[in-house]
Amino acid sequence: MNIIFLGPPGSGKGTHAERCGQTMGIPRLSTGDMLREQVKQQTKLGLEAKAYMEAGQLVPDEVILGMIRERIIAPDCANGCIFDGFPRTEPQAEALAGILTIDAVLNLALSDEAIVDRMKGRRCCPDCGHTSHTSWMNGENCVQCSKTMIIRSDDMPETVLNRLQVYHAQTKPLIAYYERQGLLRTVDSTGDVSMVFERVREALS
Numbered sequence: 001m002n003i004i005f006l007g008p009p010g011s012g013k014g015t016h017a018e019r020c021g022q023t024m025g026i027p028r029l030s031t032g033d034m035l036r037e038q039v040k041q042q043t044k045l046g047l048e049a050k051a052y053m054e055a056g057q058l059v060p061d062e063v064i065l066g067m068i069r070e071r072i073i074a075p076d077c078a079n080g081c082i083f084d085g086f087p088r089t090e091p092q093a094e095a096l097a098g099i100l101t102i103d104a105v106l107n108l109a110l111s112d113e114a115i116v117d118r119m120k121g122r123r124c125c126p127d128c129g130h131t132s133h134t135s136w137m138n139g140e141n142c143v144q145c146s147k148t149m150i151i152r153s154d155d156m157p158e159t160v161l162n163r164l165q166v167y168h169a170q171t172k173p174l175i176a177y178y179e180r181q182g183l184l185r186t187v188d189s190t191g192d193v194s195m196v197f198e199r200v201r202e203a204l205s
């Protein structure tokens, strides 16, 4: 089973894709996490991607597709996977269609105002990448590895606005793209995590 999680930044894709992956026993493939790891390791790819990420722009399609092609041949993807933050452009979606069959596309819908509001409280662990929100956190430390959680550089308010613009211009058209293919299931992402996850589960059942 291959599922895509679509939605604007801050709509909860990572959280719900992770939960779904755990429930279904398949891995969550986040291109954002993969890129952050490359940046952290200071690889050639990471150094190339860093400037785009910090500006809230998309990393070039060829870079992303190279990473995905390499990742999906790993044994843990044999029964499928959950794509989080990929595809983000029509060329990425076309390329993905040539590699494997997509079973469903889950679109998490949230208004721009709600996104800006949510992003203000988003925190990330610099060590393990765990993401949380100040309204759910008890203190400032990561629940997974106890490091102090930080604000991701691309979650700063001015970058968030860029990312939203990029989403509307380049990624939102994928909603219509997958709707035409009969794969789209849209879920309202307002409300608390467990409420939204219940909607996600229902939409994918």
Ligand code: AMP
Pocket (backbone or CB within 6 Å): 009, 031, 032, 033, 035, 052, 053, 054, 056, 057, 058, 059, 060, 061, 064, 084, 085, 086, 087, 088, 089, 092, 154, 163
């Ligand atoms: P995310 O963690 O998914 O919000 O991604 C963080 C940043 O990584 C994005 O703002 C982009 O700069 C880059 N990125 C992640 N996934 C992609 C993708 N599929 N295509 C292009 N850039 C991406």
